[in-house]
Amino acid sequence: xxxxxxxxxxxxxxxxxxxxxxxxxxxxxxxxxxxxxxxxxxxxxxxxxxxxxxxxxxxxxxxxxxxxxxxxxxxxxxxxxxxxxxxxxxxxxxxxxxxxxxxxxxxxx
Amino acid sequence: xxxxxxxxxxxxxxxxxxxxxxxxxxxxxxxxxxxxxxxxxxxxxxxxxxxxxxxxxxxxxxxxxxxxxxxxxxxxxxxxxxxxxxxxxxxxxxxxxxxxxxxxxxxxxxxxxxxxxx
Numbered sequence: 244x245x246x247x248x249x250x251x252x253x254x255x256x257x258x259x260x261x262x263x264x265x266x267x268x269x270x271x272x273x274x275x276x277x278x279x280x281x282x283x284x285x286x287x288x289x290x291x292x293x294x295x296x297x298x299x300x301x302x303x304x305x306x307x308x309x310x311x312x313x314x315x316x317x318x319x320x321x322x323x324x325x326x327x328x329x330x331x332x333x334x335x336x337x338x339x340x341x342x343x344x345x346x347x348x349x350x351x352x
Numbered sequence: 353x354x355x356x357x358x359x360x361x362x363x364x365x366x367x368x369x370x371x372x373x374x375x376x377x378x379x380x381x382x383x384x385x386x387x388x389x390x391x392x393x394x395x396x397x398x399x400x401x402x403x404x405x406x407x408x409x410x411x412x413x414x415x416x417x418x419x420x421x422x423x424x425x426x427x428x429x430x431x432x433x434x435x436x437x438x439x440x441x442x443x444x445x446x447x448x449x450x451x452x453x454x455x456x457x458x459x460x461x462x463x464x465x466x467x468x469x470x
Contacts, residue, residue: 275457286442286461287396294456331396333459338384338403340446340459344395 246270247334249343257351262319264346266332269313275335276308276315281345282328291317322350354379358443358462365469371416371430373465375443378424383445385426386459387418390440402426433469441465 248267256262264278275294279287293299293306293315305318315334319326329345358375365371377383387399398411400418408418415434419427426443446459 277459284440284466286464289458289460292456292458335457338409339386339398339401341398342396 245343246336246341247332247343249330249332249346251344252347253349254346255349255351256322258322258324260322260350262322262326262348262350264317264319264330264332264348265314266316266343267314268332268334268341270334270336270341271310271313273310273334273336276306277333277335277340278304278306278315278317279331279333279342280328281331287331319348322348324350324352326350354383354445354447354460356443356445356460356462358465360465361463362466363468365433365467367435367469368432371428371433371437371467373428373441373443373467375426375428375462376424377445380424380445380447382423383447385420386444386446387426387428388442388444388461390442392439396442400428435469438467438469441467 246269278291280290281287291304291306293308296308296310299306303320307316327350329347331345332343333340355378384403386401388396389399390396401409402420405420416430442464443462444459448457
């Protein structure tokens with residue numbers, strides 16, 4: 244079992260819809276969770292971090308964490324074509340972040 | 353604020369040639385530093401990380417090595433490049449940021465170096 248798992252996609256949504264990205268992790272002791280956005284040919288950009296169970300909202304982005312079920316999700320409301328990118332889930336282990344392989348999101352106009 | 357510098361942005365090297373990629377961080381002290389590689393269309397592979405000067409942990413046995421000669425400098429090297437070394441190399445630092453809700457660990461990436469070995 245991979246430490247951090249994501250569906251590779253692509254996830255296709257129309258403009259204005261809600262995009263839902265999911266991630267599961269194997270280390271029950273993990274305490275910090277991150278979502279990065281990576282445009283093609285660019286380096287990953289941190290967009291959300293979450294540390295406690297529940298929801299954390301920042302603009303159009305909502306991160307959700309459920310430690311009992313070991314999953315973390317990212318919701319993007321009112322999706323825009325500029326949101327088209329690969330979204331990487333990362334979980335903080337001992338001294339290092341462990342990344343999933345990413346989910347590619349395509350938002351069509 | 354913290355910034356991370358990584359250069360060069362692109363590099364084309366022949367097989368068998370040496371490699372040296374440098375990464376420096378500003379605005380923080382004693383950061384954890386990381387080298388990742390991302391092959392085309394693939395995920396991030398952690399190559400090395402360092403928690404202090406001269407302290408290097410290798411994640412994957414390979415043709416590369418890393419060094420940390422100064423607190424905020426991290427260098428990725430190879431004596432002889434292979435075709436399989438091609439990829440997008442990313443340096444990252446992690447540390448703690450204190451905000452209204454306490455101190456949390458964060459990690460940021462440099463702009464990356466796209467290496468093509470021909």
